[in-house]
Amino acid sequence: xxxxxxxxxxxxxxxxxxxxxxxxxxxxxxxxxxxxxxxxxxxxxxxxxxxxxxxxxxxxxxxxxxxxxxxxxxxxxxxxxxxxxxxxxxxxxxxxxxxxxxxxxxxxxxxxxxxxxxxxxxxxxxxxxxxxxxxxxxxxxxxxxxxxxxxxxxxxxxxxxxxxxxxx
Numbered sequence: 001x002x003x004x005x006x007x008x009x010x011x012x013x014x015x016x017x018x019x020x021x022x023x024x025x026x027x028x029x030x031x032x033x034x035x036x037x038x039x040x041x042x043x044x045x046x047x048x049x050x051x052x053x054x055x056x057x058x059x060x061x062x063x064x065x066x067x068x069x070x071x072x073x074x075x076x077x078x079x080x081x082x083x084x085x086x087x088x089x090x091x092x093x094x095x096x097x098x099x100x101x102x103x104x105x106x107x108x109x110x111x112x113x114x115x116x117x118x119x120x121x122x123x124x125x126x127x128x129x130x131x132x133x134x135x136x137x138x139x140x141x142x143x144x145x146x147x148x149x150x151x152x153x154x155x156x157x158x159x160x161x162x163x164x165x166x167x168x
Contacts, residue, residue: 007076010066010141017148018063024155025056031159035166045165051094052158055119058087059151062126062144077133084126091119118154122147 032039032049039045065079125147132140 007066007071007141010144013144014063014066017144017152018060018067020152021056021059021063021148021155024152024159025053025060028052028056028155028159028162031163038166039162042165045162047094048158048162048165051091051119052155052162054087054090054094055122055151055158056155058083058122058126059148059155062148062151066141066144073133073136073138077130079130080126080133081130084123084130087119087126088123091123118150118157121150122154125150 028049032053039049061083062080065076065083068076071079125143129140129143129147132138132143
């Protein structure tokens with residue numbers, strides 16, 4: 001089966017996932033715009049907002065990559081790897097927890113949660129999709145399902161944390 005056939009089978013998924021992430025991205029952008037003065041005064045809110053917007057944009061871009069017609073398998077693989085690396089660099093740079101906060105809260109559960117955040121999960125899964133495509137396999141596209149679920153879940157969770165923090 002050619003990549004063209006395989007990716008065309010993913011079009012509906014890409015449309016639904018892209019639409020959902022675009023809607024959440026737009027809603028969060030509006031929410032941040034409405035309370036921009038409060039967010040601008042808080043490092044944590046600024047970083048969390050930027051990180052959440054970046055995560056949702058990553059989901060939108062991943063869905064968009066699936067809809068580009070007639071790409072070579074290796075090209076799509078490189079695109080997913082580049083997206084994974086760009087996302088990893090962005091979320092690390094925008095990490096809302098400072099080093100001091102991490103050192104203060106060093107419980108085992110917090111360390112595990114820190115390693116399994118939707119941000120890191122998404123990056124790892126997108127990189128795995130890219131690698132499998134570069135290896136000539138299309139089955140790795142199924143890893144997009146948990147990756148985009150992590151994007152949506154992480155986006156909703158972080159948006160909730162932003163809104164709760166804003167109401168304090």
